[in-house]
Amino acid sequence: xxxxxxxxxxxxxxxxxxxxxxxxVLIYAVPGDPAAIALGPRASEAQKAFFREQMGLDQPxxxxxxxxxxxxxxxxxxxxxxSQRPVADLVxxxxxxxxxxxxxxxxxxxxxxxxxxxxxxxxPNTFIDWLIGVISTSVVALPAFLMAIYAxxxxxxxxxxxxxxxxxxxxxxxxxxHHLALPAFAIGVAWVGYIAxxxxxxxxxxxxxPHVRTYRSFGVSDLRIALRYVxxxxxxxxxxxxxxxxxxxLSGAVLVEVVFSRPxxxxxxxxxxxSRNFPVLLGAVVVTTxxxxxxxxxxxxxxxxxxxxxxxxx
Amino acid sequence: xxxxxxxxDNVSIRYPSAPAAAVRNVSFEVGTGETLGIVGESxxxxxxxxxxxxxxxxxxxxxTGSLRFEGRDLFGQMTxxxxxxxxxxxxxxxxxxxxxxxxxxxxxxxxxxxxxHWYHDRPRxxxxxxxxxxxxxVRLSDPDVxxxxxxxxxxxxxxxxxxxxxxxxxxxxxxxxxxxxTALDATTEAQILxxxxxxxxxxxxxxxxxxxxxxVVERLCDRIAVLYAGELVETGTxxxxxxxxxxxxxxxLLECDPARIEEPTSELPTIGxxxxxxxxxxxxxxxxxxxxxxxARCRAxxxxxxxLGPRRSAACHLVTP
Ligand SMILES: Nc1ncnc2c1ncn2[C@@H]1O[C@H](COP(=O)(O)OP(=O)(O)OP(=O)(O)O)[C@@H](O)[C@H]1O
Ligand code: SF4
Ligand SMILES: [Mg+2]
Numbered sequence: 001x002x003x004x005x006x007x008x009x010x011x012x013x014x015x016x017x018x019x020x021x022x023x024x025v026l027i028y029a030v031p032g033d034p035a036a037i038a039l040g041p042r043a044s045e046a047q048k049a050f051f052r053e054q055m056g057l058d059q060p061x062x063x064x065x066x067x068x069x070x071x072x073x074x075x076x077x078x079x080x081x082x083s084q085r086p087v088a089d090l091v092x093x094x095x096x097x098x099x100x101x102x103x104x105x106x107x108x109x110x111x112x113x114x115x116x117x118x119x120x121x122x123x124p125n126t127f128i129d130w131l132i133g134v135i136s137t138s139v140v141a142l143p144a145f146l147m148a149i150y151a152x153x154x155x156x157x158x159x160x161x162x163x164x165x166x167x168x169x170x171x172x173x174x175x176x177x178h179h180l181a182l183p184a185f186a187i188g189v190a191w192v193g194y195i196a197x198x199x200x201x202x203x204x205x206x207x208x209x210p211h212v213r214t215y216r217s218f219g220v221s222d223l224r225i226a227l228r229y230v231x232x233x234x235x236x237x238x239x240x241x242x243x244x245x246x247x248x249x250l251s252g253a254v255l256v257e258v259v260f261s262r263p264x265x266x267x268x269x270x271x272x273x274x275s276r277n278f279p280v281l282l283g284a285v286v287v288t289t290x291x292x293x294x295x296x297x298x299x300x301x302x303x304x305x306x307x308x309x310x311x312x313x314x
Numbered sequence: 315x316x317x318x319x320x321x322x323d324n325v326s327i328r329y330p331s332a333p334a335a336a337v338r339n340v341s342f343e344v345g346t347g348e349t350l351g352i353v354g355e356s357x358x359x360x361x362x363x364x365x366x367x368x369x370x371x372x373x374x375x376x377x378t379g380s381l382r383f384e385g386r387d388l389f390g391q392m393t394x395x396x397x398x399x400x401x402x403x404x405x406x407x408x409x410x411x412x413x414x415x416x417x418x419x420x421x422x423x424x425x426x427x428x429x430x431h432w433y434h435d436r437p438r439x440x441x442x443x444x445x446x447x448x449x450x451x452v453r454l455s456d457p458d459v460x461x462x463x464x465x466x467x468x469x470x471x472x473x474x475x476x477x478x479x480x481x482x483x484x485x486x487x488x489x490x491x492x493x494x495x496t497a498l499d500a501t502t503e504a505q506i507l508x509x510x511x512x513x514x515x516x517x518x519x520x521x522x523x524x525x526x527x528x529x530v531v532e533r534l535c536d537r538i539a540v541l542y543a544g545e546l547v548e549t550g551t552x553x554x555x556x557x558x559x560x561x562x563x564x565x566x567l568l569e570c571d572p573a574r575i576e577e578p579t580s581e582l583p584t585i586g587x588x589x590x591x592x593x594x595x596x597x598x599x600x601x602x603x604x605x606x607x608x609x610a611r612c613r614a615x616x617x618x619x620x621x622l623g624p625r626r627s628a629a630c631h632l633v634t635p
């Protein structure tokens with residue numbers, strides 16, 4: 001178990017480093033002169049040259065990448081070109097909001113999707129199974145930003161039930177929750193369908209395993225078998241799929257944050273793209289990638305706990 | 315004999331959407347303290363009968379005739395819930411494949427405790443003591459260690475001992491073992507049969523032992539029911555049927571039993587031909603296409619069951635009381 005987790009952890013680190021380098025190269029390959037953008041159109045050539053030297057932009061790309069990684073290791077994410085504030089400050093201020101949004105989005109989706117999937121699996125090929133199938137398939141294709149726009153128009157603008165923009169007053173938990181509701185709803189809708197379908201298939205597969213019959217032959221009730229003994233096995237593949245899907249969820253969060261003008265990694269990255277503020281963009285993406293790797297590791301750990309066979313295989 | 319624990323009377327079973335019944339007009343009884351061996355080739359309906367005795371046929375199966383456990387008709391008077399209350403308490407089973415019969419992600423000890431769920435009014439410590447006692451009875455080494463292990467860490471022989479212990483913990487009045495040794499190698503099989511023989515002695519009720527091996531029947535059973543293509547062709551005590559088989563199919567099975575062949579040959583004799591498919595049953599005697607003694611009448615007319623004594627019968631035109 002411990003070796004399994006260590007191996008998974010090492011794998012996560014490798015993924016992180018490789019994706020950092022890729023990102024770095026991709027972002028700096030984008031056309032446009034960061035010095036010109038940062039200093040404005042009236043800056044002289046000399047000022048721009050000084051700026052490039054200061055930011056290390058005159059170094060070869062490999063050197064830049066190496067020092068970027070090295071600095072990251074020390075918690076130095078670079079400096080915001082526009083405000084001259086450390087990127088780390090901006091990014092870590094935005095991080096908790098995005099994590100909250102993503103986690104609440106997934107949790108409510110799982111809380112609705114899982115029971116729907118179980119229900120459908122317990123009544124396969126009946127009307128209720130069909131109905132749940134239709135609903136979940138039709139919401140799966142809905143993009144989060146589209147849901148965000150519709151939710152915004154309907155619940156915030158027309159009905160005025162929820163605030164339309166921002167993340168709420170700092171320190172006022174109720175106000176923050178009130179602001180969280182619509183974005184979290186928008187992010188989770190597609191996931192309700194996705195999770196319901198995954199859970200249904202996985203439950204049906206597990207219910208067909210011979211050991212389930214053993215419980216029945218000892219007179220354990222069908223509902224108890226499904227919830228207590230089949231579900232913990234059936235969620236294993238669902239969790240690994242979800243771990244990978246966190247990437248999608250985070251990119252959904254980016255757009256949803258933009259729609260709701262909600263401070264977070266998404267809006268940070270979005271604004272940074274518009275202003276070619278590379279250090280901030282890179283910082284936001286680095287942290288998002290870190291979140292992704294962490295989510296995968298947590299999924300692996302949960303799976304290892306639920307299925308001891310996997311952990312032994314390594 | 316007192317009232318039988320299990321009595322089947324003209325039982326026919328048809329699976330949902332199957333072209334024909336998998337079991338037809340089967341009747342037999344098993345009394346307290348008796349062990350009935352059910353034998354027959356693959357597809358003869360042995361597992362179907364076992365499922366029916368547990369009330370575990372697939373939803374939508376059609377059962378006719380009566381199948382009584384302690385006088386109560388499992389399919390006439392009992393609800394799903396009543397049936398469930400019998401399982402794991404009055405009726406217990408040992409599965410064929412020990413490798414898949416247990417939950418792969420749960421420790422053995424916890425599973426054995428769950429199987430005792432009808433006895434959960436007993437204190438936890440007492441339940442654990444019973445488990446340990448039972449694991450010792452099935453001659454499991456280090457029962458304490460085994461309880462902390464997962465199924466994939468154990469061998470087939472050990473897993474099957476665990477399954478036997480699980481069934482015995484239920485203190486059943488009817489124990490059903492469906493080919494409990496076919497998934498095991500010969501040495502392990504011999505050990506498991508020994509444990510089964512001992513286990514039977516501790517039971518207060520009846521045992522049904524399903525197998526295709528005549529020598530196992532001889533070793534473990536008091537009575538025998540020979541099934542062919544879903545029909546009961548011969549039944550009686552093991553001594554009568556094996557000592558003086560009446561039905562041509564029983565005779566053929568005995569001739570093919572390796573344990574009875576005196577001179578070892580490189581090739582085992584087999585019964586020529588195959589069991590007819592469900593939707594391709596002959597009109598007359600069901601064994602006619604393969605029967606070495608078939609006469610003209612056999613093709614046209616299905617034989618009735620002829621009683622050859624108390625609880626002894628055979629279904630063949632050539633058999634006369
Ligand atoms: N769930 C099912 N649905 C439909 N038909 C079935 C089902 N289970 C078994 N059958 C059919 O019923 C017949 C009897 O099968 P059964 O499993 O009872 O035989 P068996 O004697 O136990 O054979 P084996 O020695 O291979 O275990 C076979 O023709 C089989 O194809
Ligand atoms: S009735 Fe005829 S075919 Fe059938 S077993 Fe007897 S002899 Fe053979
Ligand atoms: Mg079978």
